[in-house]
Amino acid sequence: MIRTLLSNAYQCLGWRMILLFLLLLLSGVFEGLGLTMLFPLLAKFGMGDSTGAGGPLAAIQSILNFFHVPDQFGVLLVITIGLMYLQVMFTFAKGWMETECQTRYTNYWQRNLFDHFIDAGWAFFTGERAANRVNAIMVDSGRISAAFYVVVQIATCTVFILVYALISLFSSWKMVLFLSGFGAAIYASVRPLSRKTRRIGEEVTTVSEDLQHRTTEFMHNAKLIKATATEPMAVRLFAQAAERFRRIYLAAGIMPKLIVAIYMLCGYTILGVGLWLAVVHFKVNPAAVVVAIYIFLRLYMQLTNLQQFRQGFLLSAPALPAAMRQLDHARSLRETMNNGKALPEGPAGIVLDRVSVNYGPTQALDEVSLEVAAGEMAGITGPSGAGKSTLVDVMVGLVKKEKGSIEIDGTPIEEISLRDWRRSIGYVGQETLLLNGTVAENLTWGNDVARSIVEEAAKTANAHDFIMDLPNGYDTEIGDRGARLSGGQRQRLGLARALVGGKRLLILDEATSALDAESEHQILKALERLRGKVTILMVAHRLATLSLADTILLFDKGRIVESGSWAELTEQKGLFDRLRQLQSTSL
Structure with missing residues (x-):
């Protein structure tokens, strides 16, 4: 799954993805360099010495001597702070590129899904619920992007874990061996929870689609619900869908936290036992112990984050195959x-x-x-x-x-x-699609059309007079789905829009079935005016x-x-x- 996700992300991000992982690597490298400089700094306070074959201080000191770095506290401090500054800068650059990649990847999936959906044949739209398509564009695209983000975080944690493990190995291989064995045991113990998290992630898509479907149904039919006093029914059915949504996301939220709690409890145990073994049995020098404690805390934080991100991936990743199935289905029915x-x-x-x-x-x-x-x-x-x-x-x-x-x-x-x-072809259906914008924007749908052409179409559709009576004429905001207009006015706008651009065929599909007699009369007068100028199918x-x-x-x-x-x-x-x-x- 990770390989598929990264391959797909690379198609979208290209060099940005390579740069992101390069910055990630540099951030980890400079984190490790900064930590290794703690050994000679602590030696200046008398903690540990550089004698003894294989000692960490001796190895670091030999590297510093090779580069002719003076063995002075001030110089060592400046180098250490400088390395940490560089680490912060690379971390910030990584975060910037991380956000850039995530937003681009979300946008890529949203546009990719919408473009293929809208290019598909009519059978694609009649074959399944519209809520499934909306959920894929609005929810699954975000979950796919979240899965990519989590993979980046997993890679970050992995790099830092390797850096900390190498430093720890450099300090005391026995302690590293002990911690590795303990960590493997913890990982094996939480495997069943990970499998459950993956199942929950697969259910999230289905539950989200159901909630989208209920919301779309009830919002689009609000007038029917209110006119028939069936609000209790709508509230009950929506509450059931919302409760299923709450429960699945509750489980999705609790599982990573449960695993983090297990890791934290085990971590405190490892810290206590590890320190006791290091000081009493392994006779590790004080400088190495201090650095080991610091590294352990950083290392364990990364291990905990790694598990948390892994759970996040298991929750988000199922959106990728779900969206790909939708995408492949749309491609197979491409018009x-x-x-x-x-x-x-x-x-x-x-x-x-x-x-x-x-x-x-x-x-x-x-x-x-x-x-x-x-x-x-x-x-x-x-x-x-x-x-x-x-x-x-x-x-x-x-x-x-x-x-x-x-x-x-x-x-x-x-x-x-x-x-x-x-x-x-100009098409006017039983319900006219009107966007939340001005009259002019709805008549042109964003196309560059001269106002004179728009007004001529409105006059032909018997819409010009009522438009001019609106507060700002053609620049009047009409609200969501034309809520500030009557049904007859909305249909006349739909007819005017259908006429913009000199159409050859005008189709009215039950366009007047929901109108009163006066509104229908206005539409029919407009059609009489069009007789012979355009072919009309009613x-x-x-x-x-x-x-x-x-x-x-x-x-x-x-x-x-x-x-x-x-x-x-x-x-x-x-x-x-x-x-x-x-x-x-x-x-």
Whole structure:
């Protein structure tokens, strides 16, 4: 897992990652050099001497003599402080680069996931909960970055442990052997806890996804919940998800602390026993004992940190395979944009010839043939599950047909540029996506569009007048999801945005189903103004909405069962007329 993580991180960070580990190594080296200088400093106070073969003071003194360093307290002190200064500087540089790498790695995963998700085909979005994708981008990317941070900390601890172990070995190999045996025993004793930590880490992703799902569901449907007084139900279900989240993170937080406590208790025991053996049995000189105590405290702190970081890695690392699975799934369903023929200007003409679409065993469209002439206003209606939405999806290219042919302006859809085709389409759904920004920002979506073009589209959509009545006109902030606007105003903004840029096909997918009569009238007036200038496809359950259509197509069970103008379908006295009468009676 660590190898996979580092390989992936290197793809993102490159030379920054190499520099980070170089700074880490230099920080450890200068930490060790600073500590070794304590031996000759303590000797100046009469603690220990440099006699005796293999003595640490003799070895250090010979190195100092080689570099012609005077054996004076002031000189030795300056060198020691200088080495420690360098260690602090390298540690700070490491921390800086560490933060730089971590933030870049988080950003890399967030953008990588979002880019591949948004480039995936429609099947990717309909195949699983949206909360899973949101959790991958918002939570798992941070956990992956945290796992990388923890690996860096593990490497830091490892370097410092090696430095301290070498100095300790230089001072007293018997003490090092004793500490190593004791440390190995402690490590073996906490292995079962480490395995449990890994299992908890794997559960964190699932629990986070569930909480994201509940939060998204209830926040997006707050009006329904409040209007039906079902707040207790929402509170209860959210509380259950939040409690599972609390419990798993409680376990995730306690496990590293438990292991740290075990290490600390064992450490105090080792310190006491080790000192007793060093002084009584091994006859270690006083300077070595003082340095050994200092090194032991630093060493044991690093060992404790190493275990704590290891537990942190076990908790965070499972996010990497989870995110990679999401990424691989998105890549496998990546949408292919044809680099085909350029599209002509003007309203689009669309022809379907015996088109069929299946969703597994369900046939959504069954050999559908139709023609929507350039500039025509066509209405699509039928009961739920009749195939209306699938018809729109296959025309746009979101869903692939099983058989049959689709032609845009006489050219098969496979031979045109799918991206250019979609850019020429204006789409208005039942709910208009509005960002927390100004009216102008929502009409242009960040594109560089002249204000005159924006205002012309707003006028066509019957939105200009109400926009100018807002406090700051087109520069008025409309709140989260357009909360400061009425439903009709939001839909007219959606229509205006769909018209910006000279569209060839305008799709209204149940765009007026949730509007009152006056708001719907404003939308229909705008569509009447657009007649002949753009091809219009209106999908609606409410038949009165389609009264302006040149042609109405009635779908049932994936087929066109009736077609014609409003007058022609009414005169046929078929299913359309019966539905019209039922809706008129209900009104």
